[in-house]
Amino acid sequence: MILDHRTYTVKHGRMQDYLHRYETVALPIQLRHLGHLVGFFVSDIGPLNEVVHIWAYDDIADREVRRARMAADPEWQAFLLTNAGTFVAQENKIIKPTKFSPLR
Template sequence: MIYELRVYTAVPGRLPDIMKRFDTITLKLWEKHGIRQAGFWTTVAGPSINDLTYLLAWESLAERETKWAAFGTDPEWLSAKAETEANGQLVANIANSFLQPTHFSSVK
């Protein structure tokens, strides 16, 4: 397994809108495309309380490329993204890293 760590820094005041979009739109579309989430977190204390952090689980980088490309070009996603950003951008920055569990990790 490979895990993708993604951190979305929200435009100030827009974190609730990002979370609503994931909850009501994005997760359903990920299910449609076979994208598996491994958890979501918000920052309680630390450098940025405007962050939404999540993990995606992939069998391989090839699986990620295929499924992420299909999701990213899905007309339903493109329409929903445009609609939810009609009053302005939600995400100021996206950072992502690909992680591989160690042999002693409780997560495999």
């Protein structure tokens, strides 16, 4: 298993709008294509205005196939247009659980 750990910094004052659009529009599309959402979080202490979501995949090939399918979906492409200008930064990491991790 690999985990796709994504951190987005949302423009000040845009968080509630983003979370609403994400929950109502993007999340159903992503669940349909990407599958296993491990968690979705917002920062509370430390750097603010950040959202973090973590997705689980079997391996890199599984991730590539699923993300390519989502990228080709016209509904996803329409969501991306509504998302323009929402973020000031984004970071993406692929992480793997250790052999002793409870999440494997």
